Amino acid sequence: MDPVAGSRYRFGPHEIAERQVFRTSPLSFAIVNLRPTRPGHVLICPKSLVKRFADLSPDETRDLWIMAKDIGVRVEQYQRASSLTFTIQDGPHSGQTVPHVHVHIVPRRKEDFENNDNNNGMMNAKNETLDLDIERKDRTMEEMAQEAKEYRALFS
Secondary structure, eight states, X not given: OOOOTTOOEEETTEEXXXXXXXXXXXXXXXXXXXXXXXXXXXXXXXXXXXXXXGGSOHHHHHHHHHHHHHHHHHHHHHTTOSEEEEEOOOSGGGTOOSSSOOXXXXXXXXXXXXXXXXOOSOBOTTSOBOOHHHHOOOOOHHHHHHHHHHHHHTTO
């Protein structure tokens, strides 16, 4: 479903602009990422403000993963990728920086990892481990709104 005009979305303590949301379902929403690690890096979140994965209801869990699967297929094609990384960081010691369950979907290409068995951290195309706070820069609302518009068209 497309986002409903006038709807409000929260990602942990952050209010998300409607222009960042490109897909919704009864229990989840999809947003473009403020600081993507790769082109097409998007997030799927439950509409309820749930901090930990184990606290999702069975319906929320199903809805979140069905939406992640559907969006992953289309974003992978759109980005001309050959694979996807689906990631959940569950709790503050896992690297979760926003206390709200969310699935990262990152389109991948062959050149992303020199050795696919050695990809413990997020890496850039040069196979260098990223310091995510230093190397990723915030995008403008206009950049994110344009990307969300492009992804909305994938579901029209």
